[in-house]
Amino acid sequence: MLVVTAEEMRILDRRTIEEVGVPGSVLMENAGRTAYQIADRCFGPFRGKRICVLAGRGNNGGDGFVLARYFFEDEARVQVFLLSSMDRVTGDARINLDICRKLGVPIHEVLSEDDLPASETQWAHAYLLVDALLGTGLSSEVRGLYGKAIQAMNRFPAKVLAVDIPSGLDSNRGVALGEAVQADVTVTFGLPKIGQVIYPGRALTGALYCANISIPRRLIGELEVVRELLTFEGIRLPEERNPAGHKGNFGHLFVLAGSTGKTGAADLVCRSAAHVGTGLVTLGIPRSLNSIMEIKLTEPMTEPLPETAEACLGMVSLESIMGIMERKTALALGPGISTRPETAELVRELVRSSPLPVVLDADGLTAISDDTRVLKQARSPLILTPHPGEMARMTKLSTVEIQADRPAAARTFAREHGVYLVLKGARTLIAYPDGSLFINSTGNPGLATGGSGDVLTGIIAGFLALGLPPGEAAKTGVFLHGWTADWIAARKAPVGYLAGDVCEALPECLARLESRRKEPGDTPLVPLVTTVP
Secondary structure: OEOEOHHHHHHHHHHHHHHHOOOHHHHHHHHHHHHHHHHHHHHOOOOOOEEEEEEOOOHHHHHHHHHHHHHHHOOOEEEEEEOOOHHHOOHHHHHHHHHHHHHOOOEEEOOOHHHHHHHHHHHHOOOEEEEEOOOOOOOOOEOHHHHHHHHHHHHOOOEEEEEOOOOOEOOOOOOEOEOOOOOOEEEEEOOOEHHHHOOOHHHHHOEEEEEOOOOOHHHHHHOOOOEEEEOHHHOOOOOOOOOOOOHHHOOEEEEEOOOOOOHHHHHHHHHHHHHOOOOEEEEEEEHHHHHHHHHHOOOOEEEEEOOOOOOOOOHHHHHHHHHHHOOOOEEEEOOOOOOOHHHHHHHHHHHHHOOOOEEEOOHHHHHHOOOHHHHHHOOOOEEEOOOHHHHHHHHOOOHHHHHHOHHHHHHHHHHHHOOEEEEOOOOOEEEOOOOOEEEEOOOOHHHOOOOHHHHHHHHHHHHHHHOOOHHHHHHHHHHHHHHHHHHHHHHOOOOOOOHHHHHHHHHHHHHHHHHHHHOOOOOOOOOOEEEEO
């Protein structure tokens, strides 16, 4: 499913009106009608119930006027609170305001903060509050009258339905611009907006419904957007196995991970890769730690490697590593490998010279953070999997700056360095070197536990070893990781499960997704966005 910016949606609206000839008033009618239908599904019936529609003077308010009319016809006790004088309402919004007036819908002008106390008395006792104040074009902070009105909406107990977008939410970055409405349900029009599917905007949006308001599919297809919400339909599972195949046909992953105190990272990477179907997994480990890993691992093999005086991998290990890689299909590099200078030097050299596609994570990212130019020297495709702190170190920005515009940070880095970048967090992002961006729709807060990133590295690297292209391995790995966590949270507990639990559940969850590929609908997935015809 495509995800758009406010400007991209504006272009679609304009082309629909100017090129196709659909009047703006028809689009507004469709928006208000579908918003009513979804409101009825979520909160109905409305007969005799008090509904307050808070409207601005623009097209978002116009959608609210249409919605108010439908509530009125449903015999709800609906009132419109217009945060403007009626004289300033123009165009299609004016048409629908006048219709409401002629029908007898009560309309109150709220012209200053002095008018708020009387209005708030009504809002405080409402069954439903409708936010039709500000649309997707907002670019400045919400203060003054609108800010106070939003504060009041958030303070009262009534459910809140947002029209197109919660007022105050930046539709491109997903951050609040000053005050922002906390909606229970949002009905957006045409296509979802970026800020509605990434955090913190996702939390302000509530349940998100996307309504078709007659934007032609042809125009959507012509939109030059390389940004998608990653759903089951957007992932690529490995091909069904040949019944005559053997372990050598299904990839051989080489893992360089683990050091003193961090052997668990190596264990999780190896086991996760094996659990997604990688035929063979071999762990390269400092020689002095090999006996520990021999006990810890059963199915994955180990290769004891020459080590430094600090019992870490270093340039002394390089010759052995290069020899071992000749017989492998992918490399997972970095989890728990240590941040010692000798190890960092080895990591940088492997980034440059590895003949295998590489998944680089954790300590591996720290090794290249002081000089990311090494990424452009890579011989093979690279997939980087930073969390926001690691991303901040690589970009020399603060974590706050990264989180303020995650899509821009991910796309910019991937394009400038020619890598596939997985920016972890709530709504993990996958950015391609060509600028394409995918927003993951799976995962939950239970993943905020030690080792989750190691499991993700193993999944992605396992798919890479199996032969999936780097971008597909990253997308499918991120989706499966989050979906497995969602499956555990729904059936066992939303928090308290461990990274190892996700690892162990991978085969069953992968099988369930395989089943859904064969029989669509057999394994239900909870959608992040509900589309409405």
